[in-house]
Amino acid sequence: xxxxxxxxxxxxxxxxxxxxxxxxxxxxxxxxxxxxxxxxxxxxxxxxxxxxxxxxxxxxxxxxxxxxxxxxxxxxxxxxxxxxxxxxxxxxxxxxxxxxxxxxxxxxxxx
Amino acid sequence: xxxxxxxxxxxxxxxxxxxxxxxxxxxxxxxxxxxxxxxxxxxxxxxxxxxxxxxxxxxxxxxxxxxxxxxxxxxxxxxxxxxxxxxxxxxxxxxxxxxxxxxxxxxxxxxxx
Numbered sequence: 404x405x406x407x408x409x410x411x412x413x414x415x416x417x418x419x420x421x422x423x424x425x426x427x428x429x430x431x432x433x434x435x436x437x438x439x440x441x442x443x444x445x446x447x448x449x450x451x452x453x454x455x456x457x458x459x460x461x462x463x464x465x466x467x468x469x470x471x472x473x474x475x476x477x478x479x480x481x482x483x484x485x486x487x488x489x490x491x492x493x494x495x496x497x498x499x500x501x502x503x504x505x506x507x508x509x510x511x512x513x514x
Numbered sequence: 515x516x517x518x519x520x521x522x523x524x525x526x527x528x529x530x531x532x533x534x535x536x537x538x539x540x541x542x543x544x545x546x547x548x549x550x551x552x553x554x555x556x557x558x559x560x561x562x563x564x565x566x567x568x569x570x571x572x573x574x575x576x577x578x579x580x581x582x583x584x585x586x587x588x589x590x591x592x593x594x595x596x597x598x599x600x601x602x603x604x605x606x607x608x609x610x611x612x613x614x615x616x617x618x619x620x621x622x623x624x625x626x627x
Contacts, residue, residue, distance in 0.1 A: 411554065435613045446518075446604055446618030447557070454613075491556060495612025501572070502612050506556035 406430055409492055409505030417513050422479040426492035426505045429473065433494040433503075436468050438477045441489045441507065450490070451477060482512045517541050520605050520619040527626055533592040535622050537605030539585075545608045546588040547572075547616065548580060550601040557604065563588055564611075595626045 409426045416422055424438075434455055439447035451466040453459045453475075459466045465478040475494075479486055492505040517540030527533050537546060548560040549572075559572030561580040569580050577599060579591045592599055605619040 409556070437615075444621070446606075446620055447616075448618065449615045452615065493557075498610050498613045500612045501559055501562065502616065504557040506554060 405506075406503050407492060407494060407505045410508055411506055413509040413511050415511040415513060416482060418482060418484060420482050420512075422477075422482050422486070422510060422512075424477040424479075424490050424492075424508050424510065426475050426494075427473055428475075428494060428503075430496070430503075431470070431473065432496045433470075434497060435495045436466070436475050437493045437502070438464075438466055439491045439493060441491060443488075447491055484512045484514050486510065487512045518605060518607055518617060518619040520603075520622050522622060523620065524623045525625070527595050527624070529596060529626055530594050533595050533624065535590040535603055535605075535624070537588045537590070537619060539588075539607050541607060541617070542585060543607040543609050543617075545611055546582065547606040547608075548578070548588070548590045549604045549606060550574065550599075551604060551621075552601050560590065560603075592624075595624075597626050600624060600626045 407428045436453045438451040440450045441447040453466045456468050456470045463480045467476045489507040489509045491507040493502040519538045521536045547562040549557045558574045563569045563582040581589045603622045606616040608616045
């Protein structure tokens with residue numbers, strides 16, 4: 404079993420829908436949680452960063468961390484075709500450890 | 515955009531030949547990483563560096579070596595390329611490790627025939 408599990412998709416939704424992307428993990432020591440967005444044939448770029456539990460909102464994007472369930476989510480409101488990309492979750496225990504990556508979920512927003 | 519340049523961007527090579535990929539940064543970040551990305555596996559860490567001449571192995575280091583002789587350059591060498599090393603290779607940089615943002619290059623698409 405991988406340390407971080409992420410459904411590869413693809414997830415296809417109509418424009419304007421609310422999108423929910425999720426990762427589960429097995430290591431209860433993870434404290435830093437990140438979501439990266441990767442457009443086709445590009446490198447990943449950081450989208451959201453959360454430390455420990457709770458929610459974080461940035462425009463149309465909300466990141467949630469539920470450490471009791473070992474589950475993190477990324478919500479996208481009012482989804483746009485430009486949101487079509489692969490979304491990767493990544494997490495780490497602390498500054499002395501490397502990031503552990505999910506496999507990525509491919510998201511398609513249909514106009 | 516973070517100043518990271520990978521070269522070459524595309525390469526086709528024959529099985530058994532050595533191949534070197536280069537990553538150059540202009541951000542003076544301490545940490546540099548080489549990842550490979552394959553369908554179904556996401557990003558897998560090959561090697562990383564935490565300073566000049568300071569490197570360590572990642573999850574999938576077999577068949578790869580690295581060198582960092584200057585802060586700005588991190589080289590990845592496939593000592594004898596195999597078809598299983600056909601992949602997209604990404605270089606990344608960060609100021610610290612697991613708790614800070616990693617900035618990625620554009621990737622190198624390597625095909626071993």
